[in-house]
Structure formats: C-alpha cells, structure tokens
Amino acid sequence: MGCGTVGTEVLRLLQDQPEEFAARTGAPVQVTGVAVRRPHKHPEVPEHLITTDATALVEGDVDVVVELIGGIEPARSLLLTALKSGKSVVTANKALLAEYGSELYAAADAAGADIYFEAAVAGAIPLLRPLRESLAGDRINRVMGIVNGTTNYILSAMDSTGAGYSETLDEAGRLGYAEADPTADVDGFDAAAKAAILASLAFHTRVTATDVHREGISAVSPGDIAAARSLDRTVKLLAICERVVDEDGTESVSARVHPAMIPRSHPLAGVGGAFNAVFVEAEAAGQLMFYGQGAGGAPTASAVLGDLVAVARNLVVAGKGPRESAHAQLPVRPMGGTPTRYHISLDVADKPGVLSQVAATFNEHDVSISVVRQQGRGDEASLVVVTHTAADAALKSTVDKIAQLEVVREVVSVMRVEGEPS
Structure with a gap:
C-alpha cells in the first residue's frame, strides 16, 4: 500500500531479486498487488498489480x-483490517505507531499476526530491532x-557557515533536504513521533507522541551557534528518552525533543548533513551508537525488506515475531520535573x-551554577551561565526571574x- 519514493524501491528490489528473497525466506515472495x-x-508498477x-x-x-502510505487514516483502518484477519504487517508509519501502536499490537496479538516497523525510525539504521530484541535482556537507561x-x-x-535559520532552510529546500512544507521536521513533530516509539521499546512502557515534550529549531540563532562554538560545543535537535530515578527509588520515563548544545567530543557532534x-x-552493554542514512528511498526500503524477510520466515516455520512489551508501565514524567541543564546568555550592565544579583537568583531557586563567563563592552557586558542539573521548571523560573532584574538588559538565548557530566 503506497508506492512513493520508498514503495517504488521496495517493489524494484523484490522484482529484481526474486531468487535471493526466496532463498532468504525459505519460500517465494510474490507481490500480489500495489494500492495507490x-x-x-x-x-x-506493472498494470496487472496496480489498484x-x-x-x-x-x-x-x-x-x-x-x-x-503514511499518516493516520486510511492507514490505521487498513492495518487493523489486515491484522484482525491474521495477516502480518510491515509498516514505516511512525505517526501511526506513535499514536495507535497499542491498538495495532492488540489486534496483532489477538489474531496471532506479526507487526514489524524497523523503517519507522532512522531509515536504514538497524535500531528498533536491537532495542526490541538484542537488548531485551538488558536495562536501558x-x-x-x-x-x-x-x-x-x-x-x-x-x-x-554562520548563516541564519531562514536562509539555511531555504537552501535545504533547494537541495531537496526539506519538504515544501517543512513544519513536521523543523517544529519537531517527526522527531517526537520517533521518540515515542524509542521510549516505548527501551523502557517497556506505552509512550505516545503527545507524551513527548517538543520544541523545534526555528528559534535557534547564529548567536546560539556561536555561543556553543565558544564553549567547544555544537547544537543538535535531539530526541532524548531516559529512565529517571528519584531519590526514593521511584522510576519514571522522560521523553523530549528539543535543540541542545553538546560537546564536540561527543559521538553525536560529528554527525553532519x-x-x-x-x-x-x-547497564550491561554500556554505550552503543547506531549511525547511518536516516531517510531516502533505497535506505528506507532496506529496512522495510529486512522486516518483510523476518515476517516471511515466521510464516514459513509457523513462528511469531516479538510482541509488545509494556509490562513496566512506568509513568511519563512531565517536562517541568525532568532534570536538565541550561546555557543562558545575558546582556547586562557592566x-x-x-x-x-544573578547568582543570588539562581540560589533562590536552588539551581547550582557550573560555568560563568563575563565580557565587558563599554557600559554593557555579556554574561554566560551554564548550570548544573536541576528540574526544568526550576531552571525556567530562574530565567524568568533573571529577566526581571534591572541589571539585565536582555536574555539573549536559553538552550x-x-x-556531558552534570
């Protein structure tokens, strides 16, 4: 169902290598039809297949x-029809899984069908199956x-380049990296859906896209980029899913998408383009990194076909793939209670x-300062503060209070x- 950029590649590869897929699955894999x-x-698409x-x-x-196909409807109704009749499903639909994953899992379980979705997050990168299967015996933090x-x-x-956001977005559109309407990407909706899927798999807890705190990149300025560079950092839009343990041992899940500064020494800092x-x-495996092409017809088709082979193998041997694992049922922590760190740039009187006065405001809100840098410019000065870890709500309240100080001319940026260690 659907034969766009990815579907066309899936169809081409199936038609070009029938013997290979038969050998890998243990039975011929035949395309019955293509709905567009x-x-x-x-x-x-051959005329006898298209409908x-x-x-x-x-x-x-x-x-x-x-x-x-993508999107919620008609994909949701079609997949529920398929699963309820015992047909296995392979999907790349991140938005659908992030909102209605539990409904699809339930339908699959009731009918004894499989549902695979490696292509829904990070394109060709083998990521979801390691979380779902390879690390199933480990504790992911x-x-x-x-x-x-x-x-x-x-x-x-x-x-x-030092260019601004708007001109860089325009260039991304000209080069084909940005859609005509880039809202889903630049406002973080795409990443939030993927974060929901990652958190659900990693922490055995149902997390939906609405549970994910979301911020986009449109407010990121050349000044933010320059400030990060001055501290040997770079700015990335990150999807962050973590297990948060309170002092009393209570566990919860935090899922968020927002721009953040990371050290240039971090493995993610060198991921470009x-x-x-x-x-x-x-806990047991330590630190792992998965890297590769996150989109595109052929890379995403690779993940789709990997799932198709897995499903076909299960059908040949009358086996079943992994089921939903949501036994932990951890609460999802609101952003205000999530521990974070801030980089704050201020224009202040010199x-x-x-x-x-600034330090006293931090102390009032029980927020500890990690780094302070001040540079004079005539009767003005720039002041940069990097905090230790604190609840996000406390950090936000601190910034709001600092903005009201007479000696603070402007809060230039907050990120x-x-x-890095807190």
Whole structure:
C-alpha cells in the first residue's frame, strides 16, 4: 500500500531479486498487488498489480501487508483490517505507531499476526530491532539521538557557515533536504513521533507522541551557534528518552525533543548533513551508537525488506515475531520535573554587583551554577551561565526571574545542555 519514493524501491528490489528473497525466506515472495491513489503516476508498477482499492487488496488472498502510505487514516483502518484477519504487517508509519501502536499490537496479538516497523525510525539504521530484541535482556537507561535529517542538515550548515535559520532552510529546500512544507521536521513533530516509539521499546512502557515534550529549531540563532562554538560545543535537535530515578527509588520515563548544545567530543557532534545517529546507554552493554542514512528511498526500503524477510520466515516455520512489551508501565514524567541543564546568555550592565544579583537568583531557586563567563563592552557586558542539573521548571523560573532584574538588559538565548557530566 503506497508506492512513493520508498514503495517504488521496495517493489524494484523484490522484482529484481526474486531468487535471493526466496532463498532468504525459505519460500517465494510474490507481490500480489500495489494500492495507490493515482495509477497514472506510477508507470513503474506493472498494470496487472496496480489498484486503487486498498481495502479489497488487504481483504484478499495475501499473507503480508506492507504499508507505506503514511499518516493516520486510511492507514490505521487498513492495518487493523489486515491484522484482525491474521495477516502480518510491515509498516514505516511512525505517526501511526506513535499514536495507535497499542491498538495495532492488540489486534496483532489477538489474531496471532506479526507487526514489524524497523523503517519507522532512522531509515536504514538497524535500531528498533536491537532495542526490541538484542537488548531485551538488558536495562536501558538512556536513548539520545539525531533522528531527523532535515533539521540536522540545517543545524550542521548553520554551524559550518554562520548563516541564519531562514536562509539555511531555504537552501535545504533547494537541495531537496526539506519538504515544501517543512513544519513536521523543523517544529519537531517527526522527531517526537520517533521518540515515542524509542521510549516505548527501551523502557517497556506505552509512550505516545503527545507524551513527548517538543520544541523545534526555528528559534535557534547564529548567536546560539556561536555561543556553543565558544564553549567547544555544537547544537543538535535531539530526541532524548531516559529512565529517571528519584531519590526514593521511584522510576519514571522522560521523553523530549528539543535543540541542545553538546560537546564536540561527543559521538553525536560529528554527525553532519542529513545523517541520523542514536546513542544508547545500557547497564550491561554500556554505550552503543547506531549511525547511518536516516531517510531516502533505497535506505528506507532496506529496512522495510529486512522486516518483510523476518515476517516471511515466521510464516514459513509457523513462528511469531516479538510482541509488545509494556509490562513496566512506568509513568511519563512531565517536562517541568525532568532534570536538565541550561546555557543562558545575558546582556547586562557592566558595573559591580551584577554577577552577585544573578547568582543570588539562581540560589533562590536552588539551581547550582557550573560555568560563568563575563565580557565587558563599554557600559554593557555579556554574561554566560551554564548550570548544573536541576528540574526544568526550576531552571525556567530562574530565567524568568533573571529577566526581571534591572541589571539585565536582555536574555539573549536559553538552550539546554546535554551529553556531558552534570
């Protein structure tokens, strides 16, 4: 279902290598039909396969449904129809999984069908299966990554050229890295859906896209990029999923997407262009990093076909793939209670007592300061403060109070800091 950039590659590879797929799965893999909305736009699809009736195709004599439509409807209804009739599903639909994953899992379990979705996050990178299967015996504490190529290209270009956000976005559009309407990417919706899937798998807890705190990159300025560079850091849009343990031992899950400064020594800092990378921290396995092409027809088709082979193998041997694992049922922590660090740039009056007033405000909110840098410019000065870890709400309240101080002319920028000791 669906034959766009990814679907076309899936179909081509299946048709070009039938013997290979038969050998890998233990039985021939035959395409029964391809459902599209506008057949005349798909000359690559053989006429005897193409149809506009996706429902009839799903209800027909097929073993596996590959969904590459995207969006919520009609994909949700079609996949539920397939699963309830015992047909296994391969999907790349991150938005659907992030909102209705539990419903799809339940339908699959009830009918004894499989649902695989490696291509939903990070394109060709083998990431979800390691979380779902390879690390199933480990305790994952943190998953942090770059999961959107458009925003990574923009921020990488801003870092290397010094250009502003708007002009870099325009250039990304001209080069094909940004959609005509880039909202889903630059406002963080795409990354938030992926973060929900990652958190659900990593922490055995149902996390939806609405549970994920989301901020985009449109407010990131050349000044932010320059400030990061002065501290030997760079700015990335990060999806961060972590297990938070309170002093009394109570556990919860934090899932968030926002721009953040990370040290240039961190493995994620060197991920440039439209590439994706995800950094996983587990108790027994330690630190793992998954890196590669996060989008594109052929790379994403690779992940789709890997799932298709897995599903087909299960059908051949009458086996089943992994089921949903949500036994932990940890609460999702609101952003205000999530421990974070801030980098704060201020324009202040250049006179005695300024630093003590700013420091006193931090102390009032029980926020500890890690780094302070002050540079005079005539009767003004720039003041940079990097905090230790504190609850995000406390940090936000501190910044709001600092903005009201008479000695503070402007809060120039506020950005979270990740990837280094707190």
